[in-house]
Amino acid sequence: MTYRLASHLNPDLFSPSCAKEANRIGFGKALKEVGSKDERVVALCADLTESTRIIDFKDAFPERFFEMGISEQSMASVASGMAAMGKIPFMASYAMFSPGRNWEQIRTTIAYNDVPVKIIGAHAGVSVGPDGATHQAIEDVALMRTIPNMVVLSPSDTLEAARATMTLATTTEPSYMRLAREATPVVTTAATPFAIGKAEMYLFRDEAHTKKVGIIASGTILFEALSAARTLNENGIGASVMNLATIKPLDTAAVLTFAEEHNVLVTVEEHQRAGGMGSAVVEYLSTVRPTKVIRLGIDDAFGQSGTMEELWRYFGLDAASIVLETKRILGVS
């Protein structure tokens, strides 16, 4: 298990001029690219073509794009049928509706059939903001990771979403990728590695870094985890960060290393604490290496309208909250 220095990430990461882009944008661009490389790739959407960014593919390959109308349940099974005929379907909607509404169709017709349908759940998390709780999918990871055969990805930025999309087009597993609506900092660079099932770990100083707290994050909230770790290190608390972009299959070797090398772990995700990424981490560690893990997430509650920043703060997921919670656990002020 090798760590990288956080300086390998976007050098402008903590500067006010850091580039921001929603990770759905990277998905859209990459899907268009895979469409030009592989004729088997087809796309389906349930009346959200523009906002899920599947529009890039639609405009480039209109004959391979299928508009389903507002019918997510049928979309899942149509995609399954296409995959049975040799296609690699990417189906997009908001996470609240897909996999929110069509869970059983995904389970039976995609996962049980074990066909390579790629489910794109856009506008996941509370960060979708003003639309309110009805549109804030914070249960989708739990819904998907409990289904056998299903791969679950939560990329941290637009570049990682693009790499994940390119990879998904080459894999045979049914897969779910959750994306966010809001523009968030571009954390990674074109050179940052991405592989399904491989976590990336980051240090904030050189090898002399004292590893006290390990923060594990999935999705665009990774930036908040990195910001928190930077502050903690500035305050003399050795903090490292793991980008767990693949929630399933879990990179158990990396998680075990991380647990062995830190006194305490903190998981951060824009999801219910029950059943999400943090749950996956503790399910694994509880048997192989019982470890103190603080799971930050939404604690059995619905979201509400607000800005992304307001909601992350309200639910204790922003950098300042992560710093505070970490210090509280460590008993330092």
Add this chain to the structure above:
Amino acid sequence: MKYLSDSDVTALETKANEIRASIIEMLVAAGSGHTAGPLGMADIFTLLYFHVLRHDAKNPLWSERDRLVLSNGHICPVLYATMAHAGYFPIEELKTLRKFGSRLQGHPHRIMLPGLETSSGPLGSGLSQAVGMALAERLDNPYSSKYFYCMTGDGEWNEGQMWEALLLAGKEKLHNLIVIVDRNGIQIDGFVEDIMPLEPLYEKFSAFNFDVQEVDGHNMRAVNDAIGKAQAVFGQPSVIIAHTIPSKGVGLFERDFRWHGNPPGKGPTDRVPRDKQAEVALRELRSLKGYVTNSEHP
């Protein structure tokens, strides 16, 4: 349309009754499962697998095969029995239905048994899959002569997803999609028209831009003609409402919704005691009450 001679009809009807006997035997061996739907659809499945479908039992993944998607997965005993009689796997294996380790799962699993086009059981999803298959085929081969058959139960049309799929099939004018509705009039809780009325069903399908036909689902020639006409339709998908008798072939079980989800030996006892149910059914199917073919059956 493939021509059916009189001797073809007799051979198919005889085969259908052999398949019905297999259904009874496998349900008895399983001790659970559905009786009414499988018996009622035996004629149509026999016609499809022994006369209509382009398929190869020895090469079940042959890419040029027609696709038959079973949407109402609970009637899989008729699919399994027909496939076994058609040579996909040994007839003896039918006795493993619903048993631990069997390829013949209580509801079909595509991965386990080559020749199944999908896994099904939860109702309402098969039509969407057949539509997806037909769309994918059109993309690869606009002049394809493959047909995509989707078998559905009538109770299944309670499911909203069926109507989502109809909208899409009509929009996409999938002329190689042929939907067959097993209009046997029953579902678990009672008669379909009591539970959730579908009528006027013909008009509903027509309003969704489907070519609609209604046939006697036990008349080989009528069903064959309807499929032939459906194959000839261009510019819209087809649906055939096949009127069938639940538990057809076993008089004491026929038309009784209580046979929907029970195997012989566990069915209603007012007409025949449980310990005699399998024996009565098999005797009737094997003798056809003295008639030679099903079409002479009163």
